[in-house]
Amino acid sequence: NTRLILALDVTDRDEAIQISEKVAGYVDAIKIGYPLALATGMEIIGQLSKYAPIIADFKVADIPNTNRLICEQVFKAGADGVIVQGFTGHDSLEAAVKLAKEQKKDIFVVTEMSHPGALDFMQQAGEGIAKMAADVKASGVVAPATRPERVTEIRKIIGNELSIISPGVGAQGGSASDVIKAGADWVIVGRSIYQSDEPDMAAKKIVDEIKEVI
Ligand code: BMP
Structure with a gap:
């Protein structure tokens, strides 16, 4: 385990494959x-899955039935x-988690987001959402690396059964x-890796930084 997830927000298929191969x-x-996915089509998921497990960040936010249909x-x-x-x-969360469990897959629930605007409304809901994610037994939550103190709060709420994956680094x-x-x-790291001239070295640097504190 390197504890690093690449956020691959490029829009060119060849570039996506090259970077995945490198990192x-x-x-x-x-x-x-x-x-x-919009640039290349959904088959990109299959193409990249030979390099690493794929987490599809579609931030699904619908009624239970539609959530289930999308996740399917x-x-x-x-x-x-x-x-x-x-x-x-x-x-809505339960519908997604139920389907994921049947298929031995994972659902990650966004609690509060990493950008400044998350303070307008989202942060007030973050702890309640974290508790709900734990109640429905999601695999994990997405919580902001831009506010590590919130990650600590969310960890207290969800305990150790759920994982925390954290963008904003x-x-x-x-x-x-x-x-x-x-x-x-x-x-979860995107631009610092995929916009680097040497994505593999940029990734390695982050992995080394993580290793020093675990
Ligand atoms: P970057 O390292 O380039 O900032 O990318 C972060 C990634 O994580 C992006 O794909 C973004 O959409 C996603 N993300 C985020 O930054 N904050 C959140 O709260 C939730 C996210 O999914």
Whole structure:
């Protein structure tokens, strides 16, 4: 385990494959989202899954039935995990988690996001969402590396059964070692790796930084 997840928000298929090939040895998973899937089509999930498990970040936020239908398609495309929003409430989360468990896949629930605007409304809901994610037995939550103290709070709420995956390191100002110390299990890093001239070395540097604090 390197405790690093690559957020691969490029929009070119060849570039996505080249970067994945280079960093495969340094990451535990590759997170892809709308930018790459909309640019290349869903088959990119199958193409990248030979390098690392794929977490599909579609921030699913719908009624239970639609959540289930969406997750079904994403798992069918070859993803190992799906990220869903938590603000939709317990029934929507439950629908996604139930399907994931049947297929031995993972659901990660967004608690509060890493950008400044998350303070407008989202943060007030974050702890309630974290509790709900634990109640429905999701695999983990997404919590902000830009606010390590919130990661510590969320860890207290969810206990040790759920994982915390944490974006906001590098380009958004968060530090990999600080958020791991605060209680995250994985850091999610995008631009600092895929925009680097040497993505493999950029990834290695983060992995080394994490190793120093665990
Ligand atoms: P970057 O390291 O380039 O900032 O990328 C972070 C990734 O994590 C992006 O894919 C972004 O959409 C995602 N993300 C985030 O930054 N904050 C959140 O709260 C939730 C996310 O999914």
